[in-house]
Amino acid sequence: MNVSSAVVRVRGLVKDHGQGQSRVRAVDAVDLEVPQGQMLAVMGPSGCGKSTLLHLLGGLERPTDGEAWLAGRRIDTLSERALARLRRRSVGFVFQAFHLVEELSAAENVELPVLLAGRSRREAGCRASLLLERVGLADRARHLPSQLSGGQRQRIAIARALANDPLVVLADEPTGNLDTAATLDVLRIFEALRSAGQTLVIVTHDERVAATADRLISMRDGMFVDDTRLAGSHTRGLGGLIGLEG
Amino acid sequence: MGSIVLVVRLALADMRRHKVQAAMLMLAVTVATATMALGLSLRDVSDALYEQTRAATAGPDVVALSGDTGPAVTSALASLTNEPGVMAHHGPYRIVYADLTTRDSLSSPVVVHGFAETPGAVNRPLVTSGRWVRSGGTVLERGFATALGVGVGDHVTIAGRSYPVVGIAVTAATSVYPGAAQIGPGGGPSDYSGLAWMTRSDARTLASSHDLPVTLAVDLKLRDPAATEPFIDAHSDPTVRITFHSWQFRAERDMAILRVSQPILLVGSWLLGFLAITGVASLASGRAVEQTRRAGLLKAVGATPGLIATVLLTEYLALALAGDALGLALARLTAPAIASPTASRIGDAAGPTGLAIAAATVLAVAVAVLSTLGPTLRALRTATVTALTATAHQPRHRPRLTALSALLPTPLLLGLRLTARRPGRAVLQACSTATTVIAIVALLTLYAQPERGYGLDGSSALPNLRGEHDRQLMLAVTILLIALAVVNTLTFTWTTAMEARANMAIARTLGATPGQISAGLSTAQLLPSLPGAVIGVPLGIGLLSLFAARNAVDPPSSWLLGAVLATLLATAALTALPARLAARRPVAQTLSAETA
Numbered sequence: 126m127n128v129s130s131a132v133v134r135v136r137g138l139v140k141d142h143g144q145g146q147s148r149v150r151a152v153d154a155v156d157l158e159v160p161q162g163q164m165l166a167v168m169g170p171s172g173c174g175k176s177t178l179l180h181l182l183g184g185l186e187r188p189t190d191g192e193a194w195l196a197g198r199r200i201d202t203l204s205e206r207a208l209a210r211l212r213r214r215s216v217g218f219v220f221q222a223f224h225l226v227e228e229l230s231a232a233e234n235v236e237l238p239v240l241l242a243g244r245s246r247r248e249a250g251c252r253a254s255l256l257l258e259r260v261g262l263a264d265r266a267r268h269l270p271s272q273l274s275g276g277q278r279q280r281i282a283i284a285r286a287l288a289n290d291p292l293v294v295l296a297d298e299p300t301g302n303l304d305t306a307a308t309l310d311v312l313r314i315f316e317a318l319r320s321a322g323q324t325l326v327i328v329t330h331d332e333r334v335a336a337t338a339d340r341l342i343s344m345r346d347g348m349f350v351d352d353t354r355l356a357g358s359h360t361r362g363l364g365g366l367i368g369l370e371g
Numbered sequence: 372m373g374s375i376v377l378v379v380r381l382a383l384a385d386m387r388r389h390k391v392q393a394a395m396l397m398l399a400v401t402v403a404t405a406t407m408a409l410g411l412s413l414r415d416v417s418d419a420l421y422e423q424t425r426a427a428t429a430g431p432d433v434v435a436l437s438g439d440t441g442p443a444v445t446s447a448l449a450s451l452t453n454e455p456g457v458m459a460h461h462g463p464y465r466i467v468y469a470d471l472t473t474r475d476s477l478s479s480p481v482v483v484h485g486f487a488e489t490p491g492a493v494n495r496p497l498v499t500s501g502r503w504v505r506s507g508g509t510v511l512e513r514g515f516a517t518a519l520g521v522g523v524g525d526h527v528t529i530a531g532r533s534y535p536v537v538g539i540a541v542t543a544a545t546s547v548y549p550g551a552a553q554i555g556p557g558g559g560p561s562d563y564s565g566l567a568w569m570t571r572s573d574a575r576t577l578a579s580s581h582d583l584p585v586t587l588a589v590d591l592k593l594r595d596p597a598a599t600e601p602f603i604d605a606h607s608d609p610t611v612r613i614t615f616h617s618w619q620f621r622a623e624r625d626m627a628i629l630r631v632s633q634p635i636l637l638v639g640s641w642l643l644g645f646l647a648i649t650g651v652a653s654l655a656s657g658r659a660v661e662q663t664r665r666a667g668l669l670k671a672v673g674a675t676p677g678l679i680a681t682v683l684l685t686e687y688l689a690l691a692l693a694g695d696a697l698g699l700a701l702a703r704l705t706a707p708a709i710a711s712p713t714a715s716r717i718g719d720a721a722g723p724t725g726l727a728i729a730a731a732t733v734l735a736v737a738v739a740v741l742s743t744l745g746p747t748l749r750a751l752r753t754a755t756v757t758a759l760t761a762t763a764h765q766p767r768h769r770p771r772l773t774a775l776s777a778l779l780p781t782p783l784l785l786g787l788r789l790t791a792r793r794p795g796r797a798v799l800q801a802c803s804t805a806t807t808v809i810a811i812v813a814l815l816t817l818y819a820q821p822e823r824g825y826g827l828d829g830s831s832a833l834p835n836l837r838g839e840h841d842r843q844l845m846l847a848v849t850i851l852l853i854a855l856a857v858v859n860t861l862t863f864t865w866t867t868a869m870e871a872r873a874n875m876a877i878a879r880t881l882g883a884t885p886g887q888i889s890a891g892l893s894t895a896q897l898l899p900s901l902p903g904a905v906i907g908v909p910l911g912i913g914l915l916s917l918f919a920a921r922n923a924v925d926p927p928s929s930w931l932l933g934a935v936l937a938t939l940l941a942t943a944a945l946t947a948l949p950a951r952l953a954a955r956r957p958v959a960q961t962l963s964a965e966t967a
Binding site for chain 2: 180185186205206209210211212213214216218220222224225226227228229233237238239240241242243244245246249285289
């Protein structure tokens, strides 16, 4: 793999939680490169370190040891402020629990990262309209999160993650709280993103979600135990692939 | 630009979502800043009203008074009018000491000034209703007339003779009612007296027909109004006893009626500010988990720590500053009435001074910052991932207290353990109760003071205005303090109930009844309230002793005991409602919500 084309790269990444005797190694000397446009799925049992890895890749947590780069820039040594700016421009997060601001409307939630990036309210509004259209929720722009279904909330969260055209979207169990139909909606969006060349890293328990990826990494006890190419999977019909359509 | 929009949007959205909290913060800051601004502005407002009255009535720069009469005194006073530093004068004129009775049988000492029917260049009383003196009629000073309830057209009896009241007027030449008698007969001390004007001949007739005490006075306008002290020093004559009152002295005397008002307002504003901080801090701590999650979310999408702090503080600061503006406006509106409890002065008081505005704004900002600092710091310090999944504060394990409480009846057991979960909140509840009791003790102490009324021989038919003014102010401050303390108690109980709902639901599954849960929540507030109420009594007495007169008396012990018991009963009653509401929540619903 060409190192220069890797959007995400980590070397010897270690993350320990706790101290002393209660210390637990969540991520254990992991090496990883994710090239531009790849959709990577990370699977593994609960507590194997998948989510921690995702947090480390996005600068939400600092590694105990090792190095991490995003688009060629080393991020494990950045200050909290610099990490925030990096996340703002280069990383889009999608969480299992959505994490939308409850008191803001759908459109306002999507506008949030655009405004954080210092762009005007008008630009933010235009960008939110475009993205809500893209995730099929243009007619829900004024709704509060509490007025939306789980699937709709997750689509809003995806739109928010894409607000500043991030280099990589990091999704942590994005379908974990969704029913089958909503899962299909979300996967269709991810499929469209991959087709558009968006780099995606998805942590999931769901094999059906993992099957849509270009590459699948399996984790156990903080380490990678398997790294498989799934080339061509996306050429099949998505619904058929994941058994959601007849 | 985008960040500003974002901060404003988040602050507004949060205010809309938490309207009650926003209203409470604003209300608390409004009353605290209004009280402080009033306290700090009293002197300036009083001075301004005196100045405006002085300007409107050509008030003298110096009034020379002699307790004696006779040619030597008249000559000495008249000679002052020829001094080179004197620009204009009025008098010498007679001041007659008499008694005045109204149709309603209100009686008061009165000093009657004998004036010309056409006022001169100096000391021209401003007639606010009716007309100036004419033969056979009298004009009453406005503060005096207001206290007597007398108007133009009424009749009053002065030294046994009836006079129609032809006018009501104000002057800056004497102190505000009841300080019209600047010296007593013979130059001695004076009683509380009102002021009336008559024509010179009527005043002379009045004095001579009843052999009433008379003194003489002359009003002087100086070339340099600021140079009153050198003038007085230069004209102190040991052979003739003359008392000089400068306009500065007169302005200072106007403050005498406000001697206790200022500390009531200032100390009251500190206590109100303290209660505002405790109440808002309790609400903020109740929302700490939510705020921390929100901060984590903002961090995840790229907000810097500085921006998050700005978002968290902006809402409170904006509300506090809005409350500050409201408080200052309220102080502006009420200042003339509070700074001039008599009707003896005229004019529109200027707004709060720069110092008062600055101090009130500092208080408002302090309320906002101190009450939100903890949750803000917590939100900033919590790692993003931890913040996103923030859960309620985990209390410390206290094995001894747990073992001790196990010996108690269920409500006490629950109450003690709930109190121990949040010791900081228990301290705030105790302080809140102590603050309320301090105010109640101060109020009771003011009501316990014996005082002379302004009627004849100290009759209370004409009540002591200063005492009434102090009690009314103290009552207002106490009501405000109690109102904030009530809101605080409700907030403390509700916040405790919400934080402990999972534990209370578990207690219900173990067999605790809703009544026991409700009683436990009430007990959790009562336990810290008890020491708070007890310590409030000596604190209140001690605080008041700093400002009270040396001969002030303490209120009876039964009053103080009653205050403590009433406070505790009121706390128990107030906590009952939120506690019952919280205890009625279905157990299954609570447990499933907590585990979702």
